[in-house]
Amino acid sequence: MYTIILAGGFGTRLFPLSRSNYPKQFIPLFGEKSLFQKAVLRASLFSKPEEIFVVTNDTHKFLVEDQLNQIIIPCNVLEEPCGKNTLPAITYATLKIHEIDNNAIILALSSDQLLDETETYNQAIKAAEKLTKKYIVTFGIVPTTPHTGYGYIRPGDKLEGGYKVSAFVEKPDKHTAEKYLKERYLWNAGIFCFSANFFLDECRKYAPEVFNAFSHNVAKAYELTPKISIDYGLLEKTPNVAVVPLSTAWNDLGSFEALYSISEKDINSNVVNGEYITPDGKNNIIISDKLISTIGISEMAIIDTADVLMICPKNQTQKIGEITEQLRQKNDDRVVNHTIVHRPWGTYTTLLRSKTFLIKKLVVAPHKRISLQYHNHRSEHWVVVGGIAEVTNGENTFLVRTGESTFVPANTIHRLANPGDVPLEVVEVQNGDLLTEEDIVRCDDDYQRK
Known part of the structure; x- marks a missing residue:
């Protein structure tokens, strides 16, 4: 079985813990592993690493790769040019899998849910797999409370291992939720199982604007495809949708109350x-x-x-x-970034900010380096406080050891690298009239960033 993991969300429902550039799926809320890492480990119950496809974006790509390295599961990572919701993301990954195995059975998971991998979960996946010849299968969590924060599924005719879906219904008020609970409705978990062939056939029939967009290359496909969820774009249109009940602890962590x-x-x-x-x-x-x-x-x-x-x-x-x-409307960076910002080479932490200077702590991972770059509006003074730095400053490249420093004038090409086996720690003092990440001109970059 193949698995698609959707990991491109920018959700900030757990703000200020979660920010756009470091959303909840990458935060280790429970123990040492993030929700994303838990989803990958859950996928590995049924799929080999080469059968797992993570769909993300350029902002989170390096977070994904870093967290995959931490759990030593080298999956496939697909980068979306822009976010267009779940149907284009699942279609993109399904087409990639279909190129490898057109008879593939695929499980599609969200990366930001908490779910117990019990024997009940395993049995539900196996039951769904048997239905994939004739149906796109979704999973319905058996409710424990009349929750008003979830969408619901009304089961219809009985099938072997599940039910035909009679209706998808929106998040209800408290009275309606109590009625749904009595009538054995299920919470919509946003987990799907299908065969690649059947899914693409249904997409061709009921979501042709999405399917046809992907006859082009990925960049053009994402220009053409509408922004639409798999629920609205496909599942509510096709009659061939089944639901398998799932009795296990599950939570989409949509709020601090959850x-x-x-x-x-x-x-x-x-x-x-x-x-x-x-x-x-x-x-x-x-x-x-x-x-x-x-x-x-x-x-x-x-x-x-x-x-x-x-x-x-x-x-x-x-x-x-x-x-x-409100923060977005004010272009406030705090909705996007923590004081600690993750980069493919490591992290930087904002320590102190004023109108004319900015102090950061940079941590460069072993054998990593920042881009070769220069700034039009600021100078930088680097003080090494841990490890040994290899510094390119203009035409010179040299080592800077712990306790030593170097000054980089504005408009000077420079680079900071860590040649050692331990993290490099540097205090950076920026001076200038524009102290933003926009004032970076990259001349060369190991990570193909713009």
């Missing part, structure tokens, strides 16, 4: 990641690197990061999108 519901709690039902002191606080979710103390505060979410503090009632955390939208 994160609270599945996390370990203390004796006062607080979920705490960090240090928290209170004489009376109950039912809170607290995430912070510093001590948080409260009096008279319960049923709240307090999420504290290096640059953003978010406080709201726990049952209103689904409204966080309104905050991120």
Whole structure:
């Protein structure tokens, strides 16, 4: 069996933990592994590494590759020119798999869900596989509560191992959700199983604007294809959709309230990641690197990061999108990046910012290097605080050891490289009238960035 993992989302529903350039699927929310890594490990239950295809974008491509290296599962990585929702992404990957094996059975997973890989899960996958000759199969989580944050599926005629889908329904209000629970509706999990041949035939019939777009090269295909989900673009149009019920712990982590519901709690039902002191606080979710103390505060979410503090009632955390939208309208970089920004060569951390100077800490991974570049509006002063740097500064290339420094004037071609086996740590002081990532002119880059 082949597996497609969709890992291109920019969602910020867990802001400020999640940012556009470092969204929730790459954050190790539970233990040492991210949701993306857990999805890859789940895929490896049924697929070999060469049978797993990850669909992402240029922003997250290097995060994907880095996290795959950490779990030593070298999958195929497909880069979308731009995000056009789930139907184009799944079609793109399915066509790639079809070139290898036109009889392939494919499982399509989201990278940002939490799901227990129990024997029930394994049995559901096997049941779905048997239905793929005649149906595109989706999976319906057996509800445990009348949840208003999920779409639902109404099962129809009984099939071996599942049901025909009678209807897909939108997120309901509380009263309607209670009615759905009594009538044995299922939560729409956004997990699919199908044969490559059958999926492409159905796409040709019911989503021709998507299918025909991919008769062109990838760049042109993404210009032509509409932006549309697999639910709206295909599953709600074809009569050949089945659902397999799945009774297992599942959560799409769409809010901090959802994160609270599945996390370990203390004796006062607080979920705490960090240090928290209170004489009376109950039912809170607290995430912070510093001590948080409260009096008279319960049923709240307090999420504290290096640059953003978010406080709201726990049952209103689904409204966080309104905050991120306001930040986007202001072109505020904090909705995009943390103070720690990941790059294919390592990370940089913003330590201090003013109008005329910016101080960063750069960590360059062993045997990696930044692009050969120059800046029109700023100079840079590098102080090595750990490891040994190989510096290109104008026409000269030389080593800078721990405790030593070098100055790079504006408009000077330069590069920082780590020739060693340990991370290189450098404090960078920028001076100038434009201190942004836009003031980078790349002359050469190991990672083919623009």
